[in-house]
Amino acid sequence: MTLLAQQVCRKMGLGKSSVLATTLDEDQLNEWQKEYGQFDTVIVAGGARLPCHRKVLMEHSSYFRSMFGGFRERSLSCVEIKDIRNCKIMCQIMKFMYSKDLVLNPRTVQDLLCASTYLQIEALSHTCVQYISSRMDKTTAVSIFLYTSNLGPWDLHLAAKDYILQHFDEISKTRPFLELSSEQLLSIISSQKLLVSSEYSVFKAIMNWISGDPSERSTDLNRMLEFVYFHLMTSDEIDQCLNVPMIKKNPVFSGPIQEAKQYSMKNKDEKLSHWSQTPRPARWPKIFIVMRMYWKNLPMEYYDFRKKCWKQLAEVENWRSCISTVGYKSSIYLLGGEEVDTNSPTGSRTVNRVTRYDCESGEWTAGPSMLLARRWSASIALGERIYCIGGIGGKGGTFEQRLSSMECLDMTERSRWKSLPSMSTPRSSHTCEVMDGLIYVVGGGDGADWLSSAEVYDPEKNEWREIANLLTKRWKCGLVHHGGYLYAIGGMDSPKAGIWGAPLNTVERYCPKRNEWLAVASMLEPRFGCAVVSHQGKIYVSGGFGVNKSILNTVECYEPEKDKWSKVDSMKKMSGFVGGILIDKPVNFEQ
Incomplete structure (x- = not known):
């Protein structure tokens, strides 16, 4: 001393x-x-x-x-x-x-x-x-979850549970996984946050857990199977489930699986009829749709996350350049854009037209026209509404300006668009995203300069407010919500508006609690005008323009936990400016 x-x-x-x-x-x-x-x-x-x-x-x-x-x-x-x-x-x-x-x-x-x-x-x-959470891995997550379930602290317990939910496929194969109680396992597999590669992996995890003590745990099997969505399995996976001895011997267990087997043999219309009467499960698979929105028309493509491959979706009817795309349930909406008009002095005209592609039926239809003609606007779906924000346009024709206005379409009525409060700054080629019920808008240009400014709209208060500026001016960047943060990805900065500069590979993350942007790992390849979505703990970036105006079909994947980017299979076509949409996988698509 x-x-x-x-x-x-x-x-x-x-x-x-x-x-x-x-x-x-x-x-x-x-x-x-x-x-x-x-x-x-x-x-x-x-x-x-x-x-x-x-x-x-x-x-x-x-x-x-x-x-x-x-x-x-x-x-x-x-x-x-x-x-x-x-x-x-x-x-x-x-x-x-x-x-x-x-x-x-x-x-x-x-x-x-x-x-x-x-x-x-x-x-x-x-x-x-924070220290423990940042060093958590698949070998320690369950042990931390079990330890903190009684002794706390509760925020670490929840962090461990979130880690298990996000890495379930890997963790379910570890020895500590077998130490979970039946109630703890039920709380995990019933969670809407559970990320799995397939429903069959949930089934295998349950059977693995039961193997830890078959005599005691087999009584919990029926409760466990309620949270396995057999209808989302392939026919081969269903057969493998039915061939498990414990399932085969007991009709109580095999009954729901047999129903799924019968469903798998139905035709497209019968399957659609089934889901029109039955709520879709929370773990319904998604697809990542990419559509070209500049220069010339190309067929839409989609990425199947489970099969890890790109496929052609459909030809685009009544294609327009400079549109904004938004997904709602299993449909894609094309808002505004620019089309050829030989009577216009510029040879083109900005329109307020709306078209819809139903991925279930494969049909194109017209939707209610917007109040204003817009091109290079931003759009997003939130709840039962579609919002279209900013862009270049006006009442149509050749008299145009940068817009700060916003309008929305109530999807329960689908009758007409409604005008809403305007942003503080007119902007086009900006990006928007939803996080925690709020609509965030970043970057773009106001006609005089590229922008680093950002603002957020609260639908409940029906008002906009400014938030912290981006670290870098970004035109046509990607913006995506993941894990309580916003990620602004790529884009372009230039010393002067109207002049193409160098594409960016930098990425920054916004924390709403601190109202600040921080730099994270850069992409492997600079790009702007790319499509960005978040799915099952990862962020996917596709297409865009690269260095020297090169047209890209490459795809990258970002893992926030590792702060690391990696390559994913490229799209089939070189795409340039693209719109990206995450929607429910259509019923008629092969599971």
Whole structure:
């Protein structure tokens, strides 16, 4: 123990024989005493006596606020914390409360988390949770989930559960997975956040868990199977389920699977009829549709996430350049755009036309025309509404301007578009995305310059407000919501509006709680005018223009947890400017 610490203890009537060495040095104690005055309390933990100030302890800890506020310890100069037996841990906690000084490592973080939870030091507990969460992997997630289910902290428990939900296929093959209780496993497989490669992988995980203790766990099988959507399996996968001995012997288990087998043999119309009367499960598979929206018409393509391949979707009827695309359920909407008009001085005309492609029926139909003609606008679906924002246009014809206006179409009525409050800034070639019920708009251009500004619309309040600017001006960037953040991807910056500059490979992430953008890993390839979607824990970026105006068909995938990009199979056609949509996989598509 330092000389100063010994002097403090003697002044408080504490004997020298009971004083043990600590990791608090003389300089630290002098600094604390200089800032807060004479020490007024000694905390005893793990046999060590630590001089401190009640003011500091009470400021950071609810435990100490209660102790020194109304219990008998308020009159004591020395207080022992019996449940913290490691003096080095208590010293680290002291340093954190005084100066936020903290060095975490895998050997001590659990002890620090337990102690900070016990002492109710929220800031320290949160720091420890972040440290553990950032280092969680498939071998530790279940153990952390089980440990925190009783002892907490609850935010770490939820972080572990989220990790399991996002990596279920891998984690279900590990030994700790077998230690889950039936209720814990049920809470996981019934979650709408569960990410799996197929329903068959959920079935295999359940059977693997039951194999851990067949005599006890087989009674839970019927409850478990309620959360396996056999209708989404292929015919071969259904057969494999039916051939499992435990399923084959019991008609209670095999009944729902036999129903799925009969469904798999129905024709397209019968399947559509089935789902018109039955709610679709939360884990209904998605497809990533990409459509060319500039220069010339090309057939739409889609990426099948389960089969990991690109396929042609359909030819585009009444194609227009510079459109905005939006997905709603199993349909694609093409909003506005520019079409050839020989009577126009410019040879083209901006239109307010809306067309719809139904991926289930494979048919094109006309939708209600927008209030204004728009090209290079941005559009998004939120709830039962489609929103179209900004762009270049007006009442049609050749008299045009950058627009700040917004309009929406109620999909429950589909009768006419309704005008809504305008953005603070007119913009075109911008991007929008939905996060937590709000519509975010970033970048683009106002006719005089490319923009880094961003704003958000609250449908409930029916108003816009500005948010933090992007780190970089971005024209035709991708914007996607993932894991509570927005990601602005690629785009183009240029020293002057109207002049093509160099495409960007940089990516930045927006945190709504902090209202700030931070740079993350850059793409492998610079691109702008690309299609971007988020699906099952990953972000996919497709097409666009690259260096020297090269037309791209390449595709990249970003894993936020690893902050890493990787290549994915390329599209069939070179696409340039594209619109990307994530929609429900049509019923008639092969599962």
